[in-house]
Amino acid sequence: MSEPLDRDNELSGELQESDRYFLEQRDLVVQDINQTLDSILNNLNGLNISLENFIAVGKEFESVSELWKTFYAGLSGTDGSAAPAKDIEETGSNAD
Secondary structure, three states, rough: OOOHHHHHHHHOOOHHHHHHHHHHHHHHHHHHHHHHHHHHHHHHHHHHHHHHHHHHHHOOHHHHHHHHHHHHHHHHHHHHHHHHHHHHHHHHHHHH
């Protein structure tokens, strides 16, 4: 960034006052843009770290989720298989 400033200083003898003002303002705007982009980059890095942590916590609960899924599947399987057995017993006793 120092190269454009050095070049501007060399040309400043030949430039008019309005041109010097423009170059100064341009450098200020470029510096402001650079600072803003650095801030955005830092915030995006922070967001990325937060998302990675969020995903890691979610993965820790996968085993618990699978356990509950198995539990509920077992409950629904037990209830589903017990009901037909009762129906068979009832129909068998009615046939006698």
